[in-house]
Amino acid sequence: MLVFTRKKGESLIIGNEIEVTILNIGSGSIKVGVNAPRYISVHRQEVYESIKRENVAASQSQIPSLEVLKKLLG
């Protein structure tokens, strides 16, 4: 992991097109701005992680039996 120390208002440039700026520093949290091309998605890590976890859980589920389907849809 690359580690940088930034002051409020300072930025990082990732690749040739992504800029991450520290907008505000508060007690306990900071405000971060991201400038990136529209084709690059940016998400909070915990949100992304929960989608990832759910996909993995779904991929490990059993095929629902007729009985289960009846209970679900009946």
Added chain:
Amino acid sequence: MMESKALTVKTTNFGEIEVPAENIIHFGEGIPGFPRIRRFAILQFDHLKPFQYLQSLDDPPIALLVVNPFLLHPAYEFELGDADMGDLKTDKPEEVSVFAVATIPENPSEATLNLMAPILINLKNRCGKQVILLDSHYAVRHPLFGSSKADSAETV
């Protein structure tokens, strides 16, 4: 004579299947958790309707149970940004098919639907993407039928 191109895939759940080339859906960045899976197909089984399976055609050969979320939650709605429409290579919402991943645990009355990250497929050009909705009040584990039906569900 037209050469019919079909892909033969060994799946985990359904044995060996053949997928015609025109049924292969391309996910440019895979999906969260499986970024290397670039090709999927939708498998339909009469006895599972309205559920279908999103079957991976690459490794690992996983399959996700999916369903049209509007069937179970008619009021479901979301907005797609330009970036998402760009990835799907369309500006016409009617060309997009929407699926939500269903997770059915041991106790089926606890089944959930991922309404926070629907899977969108452009039927015309066979592009697909799992879109994480920003500022969405929908849950990753939304009760399959919504709270009212869950309350009145029969115990298994």
